[in-house]
Amino acid sequence: MKPVIIRTEGVSRCFPSGREVVYALKNVSISIEPGTLTILRGRSGSGKTTLINLLGALDKPSSGKIYFNGNEITGMAESRRDLIRQKEMGFVFQSIALISMMSAYENVEFALRVAGYDPKERKKRAEECLAFLGLQKRMHHRPHELSGGEQQRVAIARAIAHRPRVVFADEPTAELDTHTGLQVVKVFKDLVEKEGLTVVMTTHDPSMVEIADRVFTLEDGEIVDER
Numbered sequence: 001m002k003p004v005i006i007r008t009e010g011v012s013r014c015f016p017s018g019r020e021v022v023y024a025l026k027n028v029s030i031s032i033e034p035g036t037l038t039i040l041r042g043r044s045g046s047g048k049t050t051l052i053n054l055l056g057a058l059d060k061p062s063s064g065k066i067y068f069n070g071n072e073i074t075g076m077a078e079s080r081r082d083l084i085r086q087k088e089m090g091f092v093f094q095s096i097a098l099i100s101m102m103s104a105y106e107n108v109e110f111a112l113r114v115a116g117y118d119p120k121e122r123k124k125r126a127e128e129c130l131a132f133l134g135l136q137k138r139m140h141h142r143p144h145e146l147s148g149g150e151q152q153r154v155a156i157a158r159a160i161a162h163r164p165r166v167v168f169a170d171e172p173t174a175e176l177d178t179h180t181g182l183q184v185v186k187v188f189k190d191l192v193e194k195e196g197l198t199v200v201m202t203t204h205d206p207s208m209v210e211i212a213d214r215v216f217t218l219e220d221g222e223i224v225d226e227r
């Protein structure tokens with residue numbers, strides 16, 4: 001049997017909409033293997049963001065269970081879920097959300113400070129991550145002095161700095177042109193291959209799919225294809 005880092009079991013998520021209830025996800029059961037780049041794809045409104053938020057413990061399902069590293073996280077106290085999120089997970093969002101007053105280096109260093117790293121370790125690790133992402137010459141620039149692709153690479157450096165097991169990226173290429181977007185996905189693939197990281201990302205762009213190890217396709221809240 002293949003190892004599994006995240007598993008969902010019959011997960012549904014509904015939201016109230018006026019007097020009705022909208023099912024954003026219906027009975028989703030998937031397994032994510034460690035050390036893979038997994039893509040969740042589908043049209044707008046198919047449920048990608050809802051699913052990635054559940055996998056990253058940012059939200060809870062209306063029914064069904066989610067396991068992270070063998071432990072059921074759906075029934076856990078919020079404080080334990082917070083800890084798992086902080087220690088074991090990293091997040092990259094569509095809107096890059098770097099701190100504009102800080103340089104690339106300071107953005108990464110600050111995340112490590114929040115994660116409780118000591119000053120010496122922070123410097124070493126921040127420089128190492130930025131170098132891995134090809135930003136050694138740009139690390140003392142502020143976000144507005146960097147291109148969109150560079151900014152997203154800083155956001156990735158920040159998301160991996162505390163050595164999470166899994167990085168979740170919701171439409172990380174949506175604000176980039178196709179070429180730059182593909183470069184960002186290749187960075188994820190590199191992290192998977194060289195660092196053994198697990199990456200889960202959403203996209204509606206079919207050109208990204210070729211690079212992935214696993215692809216789940218969503219339609220109206222259901223998994224309609226997996227490969």
Ligand SMILES: Nc1ncnc2c1ncn2[C@@H]1O[C@H](COP(=O)(O)OP(=O)(O)OP(=O)(O)O)[C@@H](O)[C@H]1O
Pocket residue numbers: 015016017022023024042043044045046047048049050051204
């Ligand atoms: N907080 C919410 N309240 C009400 N309905 C919601 C909420 N979040 C999501 N939905 C609905 O659930 C469905 C799935 O939304 P979701 O954002 O997961 O799709 P998506 O595939 O990520 O779309 P996009 O690519 O546009 O971001 C949509 O019909 C959406 O309107």
